Amino acid sequence: MKDERTLVEGCQNKNRTAQKTLYERFAGRMFAVCQRYTRSRFEAEDVLQEAFVKVFTQIHTFRYDCPLEAWIKKIMVNTAISYLRKEKAYLDQADVDDYTDAVSEGETTLSDMEYKQLLGLVRELPTGCQSVFNLYAIEGYQHNEIAQILGISEGTSKSQYARAKQLLQIKILETNNTNSS
Amino acid sequence: MASSEEHNFENEWRQRFDDASETPPPALWERIEAHLDEEEEHVMVIPFWRRTQQLRWVAAASVTALLLVVGGWWLKTNLPEKNVAASMELVQQSQTVASAPSANPSTPQASAKQSATSLKTNNIPVESQVVAQIPTEATGEKVQIAAASSLGEASRFMNRNGGKKVRNVRQYLKQSTTTASNSVFSEKTIASVNTQNSTPSSGDQRNEKGTSSAEIPVVVMKEEGKIASPSAIKVSPEMTLAFLESKKMRELLGHPKRQPWVAAPAEPLEAIKPKQLPKEYWASVGVMPASYNAGVEIGGSRLATTNNAPLYSASASFNNSARTPSATNRSALSYAFQWQGGVQLSSRWSLESGIQYLQGNSVYQGVNAFSTSSNSYINSLESAVNLSDNTIPRYDFATISSDKALIQTLSTTQDISKPSNRCIGRASTPPF
Numbered sequence: 001m002k003d004e005r006t007l008v009e010g011c012q013n014k015n016r017t018a019q020k021t022l023y024e025r026f027a028g029r030m031f032a033v034c035q036r037y038t039r040s041r042f043e044a045e046d047v048l049q050e051a052f053v054k055v056f057t058q059i060h061t062f063r064y065d066c067p068l069e070a071w072i073k074k075i076m077v078n079t080a081i082s083y084l085r086k087e088k089a090y091l092d093q094a095d096v097d098d099y100t101d102a103v104s105e106g107e108t109t110l111s112d113m114e115y116k117q118l119l120g121l122v123r124e125l126p127t128g129c130q131s132v133f134n135l136y137a138i139e140g141y142q143h144n145e146i147a148q149i150l151g152i153s154e155g156t157s158k159s160q161y162a163r164a165k166q167l168l169q170i171k172i173l174e175t176n177n178t179n180s181s
Numbered sequence: 182m183a184s185s186e187e188h189n190f191e192n193e194w195r196q197r198f199d200d201a202s203e204t205p206p207p208a209l210w211e212r213i214e215a216h217l218d219e220e221e222e223h224v225m226v227i228p229f230w231r232r233t234q235q236l237r238w239v240a241a242a243s244v245t246a247l248l249l250v251v252g253g254w255w256l257k258t259n260l261p262e263k264n265v266a267a268s269m270e271l272v273q274q275s276q277t278v279a280s281a282p283s284a285n286p287s288t289p290q291a292s293a294k295q296s297a298t299s300l301k302t303n304n305i306p307v308e309s310q311v312v313a314q315i316p317t318e319a320t321g322e323k324v325q326i327a328a329a330s331s332l333g334e335a336s337r338f339m340n341r342n343g344g345k346k347v348r349n350v351r352q353y354l355k356q357s358t359t360t361a362s363n364s365v366f367s368e369k370t371i372a373s374v375n376t377q378n379s380t381p382s383s384g385d386q387r388n389e390k391g392t393s394s395a396e397i398p399v400v401v402m403k404e405e406g407k408i409a410s411p412s413a414i415k416v417s418p419e420m421t422l423a424f425l426e427s428k429k430m431r432e433l434l435g436h437p438k439r440q441p442w443v444a445a446p447a448e449p450l451e452a453i454k455p456k457q458l459p460k461e462y463w464a465s466v467g468v469m470p471a472s473y474n475a476g477v478e479i480g481g482s483r484l485a486t487t488n489n490a491p492l493y494s495a496s497a498s499f500n501n502s503a504r505t506p507s508a509t510n511r512s513a514l515s516y517a518f519q520w521q522g523g524v525q526l527s528s529r530w531s532l533e534s535g536i537q538y539l540q541g542n543s544v545y546q547g548v549n550a551f552s553t554s555s556n557s558y559i560n561s562l563e564s565a566v567n568l569s570d571n572t573i574p575r576y577d578f579a580t581i582s583s584d585k586a587l588i589q590t591l592s593t594t595q596d597i598s599k600p601s602n603r604c605i606g607r608a609s610t611p612p613f
Contacts, residue, residue, distance in 0.1 A: 014221065016214070023210055028202035035203060048205055053216045115201055118194070137191040138198050165190065 004068050011059045019056055026069060027052075030076050036134050037080035039123055051079035077139060081149060084127060113175065121171050128152075129164035136161050464522040473543045474512035513542035 007025075010018025030051070034044040054075050062071055122130060131150060135141045136157075143161070147154040521535030 014217075016217075019214075019217070020210065023213065027205050027209075029200075031203045031205040032198070032201040036198060045205065045209060049209055049212050049216070052213050053220070056213075056217055057220055115197060118197055119201075137194045140195070169190075 005064070008059060008062055008064075008068065011056060014056075022055075023052060026072055029069070030072060033073060033076045034080055035119060036122055036138065037077070037084065037131060039127075043083070047076070047080045047083050050083065051076045054079060073139075077135070078149075081131060084131065113172070117175065121168055121175075124171070125164050125167055129160050129167065132157055132160040133164035133168070137165075461525040462522070463524075464520070467517075467519045467521075469517040469519070471515045471517070472512045473515060473541065475510050475543055475545045477510060477545050509544075509546045511544045511546075513544060515539070515541045515543060 007018055007022055011022055027048070031044060031048050034047040034051070035041070038044045038047060051072075055072055058075070062068070122133065125133060128150075132146055135146045135149065136143065141149070143154050143157040146152075146157045150157070152160075517537055517539040519535060519537040521533065523531050523533035525531045
């Protein structure tokens with residue numbers, strides 16, 4: 001913890017060595033976060049770069065009221081969402097209620113699936129669904145918070161999540177079936 | 182049941198993704214670094230801005246100064262018009278005085294009669310025509326003349342140049358006389374009688390050109406001594422028109438209000454054109470107060486350190502009796518007088534020169550700056566100089582401290598050699 005504080009102070013003093021240390025410590029996990037929100041590796045790199053520049057320019061606002069990693073992750077997520085918004089990725093977003101029929105339970109375990117496969121599944125989701133799924137399932141935001149972040153209604157957030165969940169379950173089922181057969 | 186199921190789904194995904202890590206390409210850090218370098222370059226500007234923010238009164242003072250300058254410029258550009266208006270009234274009054282021999286000088290009829298008689302005596306065929314406010318078609322080419330203001334301009338011209346320009350004017354008028362005698366044409370000069378209202382009306386005074394131009398040189402010659410009051414000067418319309426063109430009087434603000442419509446001959450206009458612009462002279466005198474603190478230190482702790490004494494004991498080991506306050510700097514009110522003059526040679530070129538006297542009153546007083554009584558540095562320096570060369574005259578450093586001339590030189594060079602703007606900057610900057 002003390003180490004983290006010196007690291008932050010070094011970054012606040014624009015010490016290039018401290019900045020590089022911080023980058024190297026968090027870049028891997030943050031790159032994974034960026035991958036989840038984007039569709040390609042290039043987009044993820046763009047977001048990661050933009051977000052780390054933001055981290056270093058805004059580090060003086062860090063007040064140690066949360067873990068440094070959580071603070072950086074929040075910046076990653078916000079940068080990713082504003083990046084997608086800039087790319088007009090949310091244009092296809094709409095309320096979808098057709099997918100509310102539940103898929104049969106018990107068969108959608110992720111036990112046999114690898115991280116890369118799961119990432120591929122998430123990336124195949126429509127952009128709106130992808131973001132809502134990331135925010136709700138992985139980051140643990142509530143629907144009203146997601147609505148605020150994405151600038152959509154709470155109902156849209158819920159329906160988008162339901163659609164994402166259903167799409168994922170179908171895909172997992174298909175994958176499991178092909179694996180078992 | 183459903184909610185726990187939902188929970189399981191999310192937990193499963195979260196667990197898989199929470200610890201996920203992927204190595205980004207190594208070139209990414211270089212890109213981020215380049216970005217950060219750019220950002221820092223942008224930030225470089227900020228400290229200066231913050232500093233100026235603290236000096237809000239400097240901004241306020243500069244805005245005030247700017248307003249003063251702009252106001253002065255505005256006043257200066259608008260002033261000539263007022264001068265013209267003033268001299269115009271003066272000339273109008275003098276014209277009414279000129280027509281004093283008649284019984285009732287204020288009436289236009291009387292002056293008209295007078296001119297009519299003068300025309301008769303000269304026996305020159307003149308097509309006389311009374312010009313009213315509205316020009317008639319019969320007068321041929323109509324030219325818009327600001328008679329009143331141009332008269333004023335003419336008189337001003339006479340005033341300024343005085344005797345020097347009289348000769349020019351006389352030649353100028355002779356020329357016009359020869360052209361006038363060759364051709365027969367009508368001449369009108371308007372002297373607006375009603376000076377109070379300054380409306381161009383009623384009073385039309387007709388002068389034959391020959392008589393008027395013949396009169397002017399004589400009058401001007403007489404007036405050489407007393408230039409201040411140009412009484413009884415009659416100006417031919419050609420001259421007034423010429424001056425009008427050169428001075429661009431028509432472009433003055435508010436001028437059209439005083440413009441009567443007058444028919445004037447076109448020929449002389451072409452024949453007589455000013456060959457060069459009248460020279461303009463100007464001068465200015467200025468005083469600039471300032472203050473400056475030299476802030477010079479000679480001696481003191483700096484010499485003490487050269488004395489091989491440790492820093493912490495510098496003041497203790499130093500002989501205090503020998504160098505009590507080593508130097509005092511005192512700022513005082515300094516001032517500069519400046520005088521400038523110039524002459525306009527042409528529309529593009531002007532010759533300007535000036536002289537400035539700067540009195541710097543800031544004082545630097547070095548008490549025993551080169552004291553030798555206990556300073557081994559000076560002693561060794563003295564011995565080194567005296568031993569090094571026996572041919573040069575011995576220089577006694579002990580006398581330097583009492584050498585008034587040297588101290589005087591020190592103080593004066595510090596005062597004068599610094600630029601004035603630095604003085605101001607130094608005086609105004611609060612300590613940080």
